[in-house]
Amino acid sequence: MTVAAGVGYVLIALGPALSLFASVIAKKPFLILTLLSSTLFWLISLIILAGAWRAFLPVKSTELWPYSILILTSVGFQEGIRIGFWRLFKKMEDMLNAFADRVSKPRLFLTDKMQLALAGGLGHGLAHAVFFCLSLLTPAFGPATFYVDKCPSIPFFLISAIIALGFVIIHTFSMVIAFNGYTEGKRKDQIFVPFAHLIAALITLINLVPGGCNIGLPLLCIMAGTTLYYNWQLVWRRLTEHQTTRSSD
Amino acid sequence: MDDRSTDSDPVTAGESSILDTLGEDVIRIVSPVSLCMLLVVLLVSSVSSTNDLSSSISSLFLSSTTTPTSFSSLNLLLLGSDSTWEEIKSALVTALSFVVVVTLLTFLLVLLFYFRCTNFLRIYMGISSLFVLSFLGGFISLLLISHFKIPIDPFTFAILLFNLSVVGVFAVFMPKFPISMNQGYLVAIGVLTAYWFTMLPEWTTWALLIAMSLYDLAAVLLPIGPLRLLVELAMSRNEEIPALVYEARPVDPQPGDRVRVWRERTDVRIEATENSTNSATVQTVQETRLAVSEEITAPLIEAFPQTGDRHLGTEEEEDGIGLGSSGAIKLGLGDFIFYSVLVGRAAMYDYMTVYACYLAIMAGLGVTLLLLAVYRKALPALPVSIMLGVVFYLLTRVLLEVFVVQCSSNLLMF
Numbered sequence: 001m002t003v004a005a006g007v008g009y010v011l012i013a014l015g016p017a018l019s020l021f022a023s024v025i026a027k028k029p030f031l032i033l034t035l036l037s038s039t040l041f042w043l044i045s046l047i048i049l050a051g052a053w054r055a056f057l058p059v060k061s062t063e064l065w066p067y068s069i070l071i072l073t074s075v076g077f078q079e080g081i082r083i084g085f086w087r088l089f090k091k092m093e094d095m096l097n098a099f100a101d102r103v104s105k106p107r108l109f110l111t112d113k114m115q116l117a118l119a120g121g122l123g124h125g126l127a128h129a130v131f132f133c134l135s136l137l138t139p140a141f142g143p144a145t146f147y148v149d150k151c152p153s154i155p156f157f158l159i160s161a162i163i164a165l166g167f168v169i170i171h172t173f174s175m176v177i178a179f180n181g182y183t184e185g186k187r188k189d190q191i192f193v194p195f196a197h198l199i200a201a202l203i204t205l206i207n208l209v210p211g212g213c214n215i216g217l218p219l220l221c222i223m224a225g226t227t228l229y230y231n232w233q234l235v236w237r238r239l240t241e242h243q244t245t246r247s248s249d
Numbered sequence: 250m251d252d253r254s255t256d257s258d259p260v261t262a263g264e265s266s267i268l269d270t271l272g273e274d275v276i277r278i279v280s281p282v283s284l285c286m287l288l289v290v291l292l293v294s295s296v297s298s299t300n301d302l303s304s305s306i307s308s309l310f311l312s313s314t315t316t317p318t319s320f321s322s323l324n325l326l327l328l329g330s331d332s333t334w335e336e337i338k339s340a341l342v343t344a345l346s347f348v349v350v351v352t353l354l355t356f357l358l359v360l361l362f363y364f365r366c367t368n369f370l371r372i373y374m375g376i377s378s379l380f381v382l383s384f385l386g387g388f389i390s391l392l393l394i395s396h397f398k399i400p401i402d403p404f405t406f407a408i409l410l411f412n413l414s415v416v417g418v419f420a421v422f423m424p425k426f427p428i429s430m431n432q433g434y435l436v437a438i439g440v441l442t443a444y445w446f447t448m449l450p451e452w453t454t455w456a457l458l459i460a461m462s463l464y465d466l467a468a469v470l471l472p473i474g475p476l477r478l479l480v481e482l483a484m485s486r487n488e489e490i491p492a493l494v495y496e497a498r499p500v501d502p503q504p505g506d507r508v509r510v511w512r513e514r515t516d517v518r519i520e521a522t523e524n525s526t527n528s529a530t531v532q533t534v535q536e537t538r539l540a541v542s543e544e545i546t547a548p549l550i551e552a553f554p555q556t557g558d559r560h561l562g563t564e565e566e567e568d569g570i571g572l573g574s575s576g577a578i579k580l581g582l583g584d585f586i587f588y589s590v591l592v593g594r595a596a597m598y599d600y601m602t603v604y605a606c607y608l609a610i611m612a613g614l615g616v617t618l619l620l621l622a623v624y625r626k627a628l629p630a631l632p633v634s635i636m637l638g639v640v641f642y643l644l645t646r647v648l649l650e651v652f653v654v655q656c657s658s659n660l661l662m663f
Contacts, residue, residue: 030271036615046649047644049652050648071663096271105265108266109266112268131649135604135653197663207659216660
């Protein structure tokens with residue numbers, strides 16, 4: 001539906017991500033590198049999943065259960081990878097601290113670590129938006145639009161853009177929550193992230209039902225908002241705790 | 250906007266963390282490479298060059314060339330055949346002949362450098378960049394003008410083209426030119442040459458990329474490799490190799506910057522191969538192109554021999570990692586070109602392959618820089634990235650696309 005519509009869909013999916021990038025990440029070169037590597041990680045996990053599922057695709061049935069197995073395995077795999085990602089993050093943190101000691105600069109601050117987690121999460125979210133939404137947007141730059149059978153009220157591109165937006169937010173901030181949870185050892189945070197991811201993915205299953213996207217999309221946005229709120233509370237708490245411990249030194 | 254002295258953390262205002270400046274070097278080389286790739290993808294997708302176009306161009310040049318070389322007849326054969334096996338065979342033959350020509354020319358370059366014909370090489374480099382900017386730039390501008398129906402008259406076009414080409418030659422040729430113009434024109438030359446290469450038939454492009462990366466690996470690491478000889482010659486004389494090299498220096502020099510002479514390999518060969526594939530062009534242009542490719546080579550080395558004696562833990566070593574230092578990484582233009590050719594060819598299939606190949610190439614570049622920091626000797630910049638790019642292209646095309654389309658068309662995402 002013309003270049004304007006195509007660009008509009010891109011901005012719907014990636015608007016918050018771009019503003020996060022411009023305001024936080026573009027200023028520190030290392031964060032850009034973290035973003036690129038976490039995008040690569042997500043892509044590799046997606047390729048592994050696609051390889052594992054290749055034999056069973058395309059799923060011809062319209063029933064729910066093959067898709068739910070697909071979703072469950074994918075989400076489970078990605079959450080497992082997140083723990084591996086955290087281990088790598090710890091190693092990188094140690095290397096950075098050692099480097100900081102060598103050049104006699106201060107070690108990583110709490111905000112640095114959170115920014116690294118944010119960059120990692122944004123990389124994941126960006127990868128999701130790019131591969132699930134942007135790569136399919138090419139026809140949107142042309143003269144027509146496309147509607148899926150199950151959802152005749154909203155153009156396909158708009159639905160995928162909004163879902164991508166929801167997932168960008170969820171991926172970005174669940175990484176911050178997860179890293180904080182693993183660092184502090186708090187069960188609540190550690191459980192929240194896979195849970196939120198799973199619920200969000202299961203919500204998209206609602207889209208399989210005819211007319212389901214009218215319910216699925218708002219629910220997904222609510223889920224994204226919940227993750228955002230949880231992250232906000234967590235970061236606020238940690239920063240105030242950190243400030244009080246430092247000022248009490 | 251935060252500057253380096255204030256942190257966003259209110260507790261540590263006034264202290265700067267290492268995260269502020271770490272990785273600056275790498276980003277300063279990643280940005281132009283990404284820009285080059287982006288421009289090539291945009292060019293490819295807007296002025297879609299199909300095989301029909303390349304065949305028509307080749308036939309156009311074939312008819313005007315005075316002495317058709319064996320390559321041109323081979324090209325004609327290439328474009329005439331349709332079956333896949335024929336295409337693969339001709340692609341392999343073309344790629345192989347390319348590599349052979351490039352090897353010979355690189356040895357010629359080593360010989361010329363040995364006999365201290367540096368001026369000759371520099372002038373040759375200037376003339377070849379003039380050719381690339383004016384002929385290729387003119388051709389691609391004409392394509393763009395006809396596609397987007399831009400109203401411009403021939404005289405304005407000629408004046409603009411002439412001016413831009415001449416300034417470009419000065420920008421890459423003269424040492425005291427502003428660095429931002431130098432960098433901009435180098436990226437432009439990379440974009441033009443890479444776009445030209447994407448006009449090759451598909452199998453030929455892939456065969457060429459793989460052959461060039463293998464050649465790269467051999468020429469830099471083997472003891473008899475021409476590039477290695479070139480590096481050792483340059484190091485023993487402590488001279489700069491005349492080449493088209495992108496220097497990732499910051500545009501505004503900050504106080505205390507030291508210009509570390511890290512010379513990264515460029516793909517001299519790549520340029521040479523480009524020339525061979527465009528065998529349809531006139532002999533002189535072919536030579537020029539070859540010269541350009543030769544120019545491009547610049548091995549990945551550390552020019553100051555005394556730094557090799559320093560031990561771990563010194564300032565030099567930290568800078569050696571390439572993180573947070575104020576030196577300049579130099580990447581050869583051939584690397585730019587081949588990365589962009591790979592991404593441009595991926596763009597001809599689908600955008601998903603573009604993103605996957607872009608990430609793969611960036612990963613390869615990162616790995617190469619890491620290896621450089623570890624080994625501290627001349628390293629080829631092509632093989633890792635190209636191999637990763639090809640692998641990811643295949644994986645995306647075979648595995649990922651089906652999976653993602655299946656999920657997205659049912660509006661299932663995770």
